[in-house]
Amino acid sequence: MNNTTMPWYVRWVIxxxxxxxxxxxxxxGAAFVFALLDIQNRAALAVFxxxxxxxxxxxxxxxxxxxxxxQLGIATAAAGAAMIAGGLAAELQSLWAGxxxxxxxxxxxxxxxQDRILQFLAAALAAGFFVTALIESRMPYAIDFVALATPxxxxxxLYPPRRDFMPTAAVLMLTFPVSSLFAMENGFSMRTAAQGGTFARVLHIALFVGLVFLHLRRSNAARTNLRALVFAAIAVIVCLLLPAGGSxxxxxxxLSFVIGSKPYALLGSALQAxxxxRYYYSLEMNLLDKSLLLMAVGVVLTGAWWLLQRGKFGEAAA
Incomplete structure (x- = not known):
């Protein structure tokens, strides 16, 4: 029985x-190196x-x-990469070095x-060090620097190179929204001038509008283009109301609509929810204003679904 014919639950157990x-x-191995050999040098972690x-x-x-x-190769390589970066960061006392x-x-x-799982874990490790270093060093406009991962x-x-970098691209797309969720969870949902956030919001709105125009260039249906423009205008307004992570x-x-990716559609929907x-409960607004804001966002998401369905029906009719 080879890997392709093996049942999924057997592969999962193995x-x-x-x-x-x-x-x-x-x-x-770590216990042997650090306990039995009594090695206290942090660089030994990097060597191991x-x-x-x-x-x-x-x-x-x-x-x-x-x-x-x-899977053993993936696990040991990922753990080794984390130990190398963490050990040298501790030895040099610099997260930027890590x-x-x-x-x-x-x-x-x-x-x-070319293992995609290992590439994803390695990219996530680098992204984690980047965000943590920004926070630890109290970098001004840290939120805006994190947003640079998105473009x-x-x-x-949108323009994939010959080598498969899709796992890295996924990490870069998720770095800012996931970091924003952690920030909101720890009470930093209300941005300050020092933390930044305006550039991040403008950047994501500009990228959103760019995707809309990319879709318009690929579509020849005038009615579909009009719906896309109306949806884009409403979405930009909602993005201005929501925190930068919402945009x-x-x-x-x-993006999921433009490239036709269901996984990104699920990720975007889960993140937006x-x-x-979180933003609903953090707002210092009365219940009516909160409800109106929530309804506006719901209209945009419903409009996105309607636009997608109409586009499918139009293609089927053609």
Missing amino acids: GTGAWVTAVVLIAL GAVLYGYGLWLLWHGASGIFAQ FAVAILVGAGIVAAT LGLALL AAMLILM QFIA
Whole structure:
């Protein structure tokens, strides 16, 4: 029985076993290095991580046969990458150094293997170091700097290079909205001048409008174009009312419509629902104004669904 004919639940059990095995091996190895050998140097964590990183890439580079070996390679390489970046960041006492190292180990992963899961984890590691470094260093306009990840991810999705960077593009698209959710969860939903946010909102609205015009260029139906323009105008107004993360979620929804991606549509809808719920309770407004705002956002989302359905019916009739 090969990997393609194996039932999904068997693959799931084998994959889970590989990750559990990797965790146990990493824990035992770390205990041996730091407890038995009594090594206190933080750089030793990076050295131990480099061993795991190399072993994981070796498994994937040689085309490890079987789900267990493949998942074991992913788990050990991902853990090794995190240990290398974390160990050097702790040794140098600089999260920015950890961010730079995370980019380097991520580049090594992209060069050595085409595994999408491992590339996603490596990109998420670099994004996590980037956001954490901005917060830790109290960088002015930190929100706006995080927003710069969105156009990079959008460019990779709309104009994909020869090598598969779709997992990295997904991380870049999700970096700003996910960071915004964590910020709202910790009581930072109301932006200040030092934190920024205006540029982030304007950037995401501009990208949203750009996607609308990209859709108009690809469509020849005048009626569909008119509906798209009306929807875009209403959506821009709602984006101005919502926090910057809400405009990023609206951008993901529009992206899903342009490229025809159901996963991005689900992600955008889930993120938008989270932003609406959190923003609704954070507003210092009366119940009527909150309800009107919620209704306006609902009209836009319903309009997006209607536009998508009408477009499908129009294509079927043609």
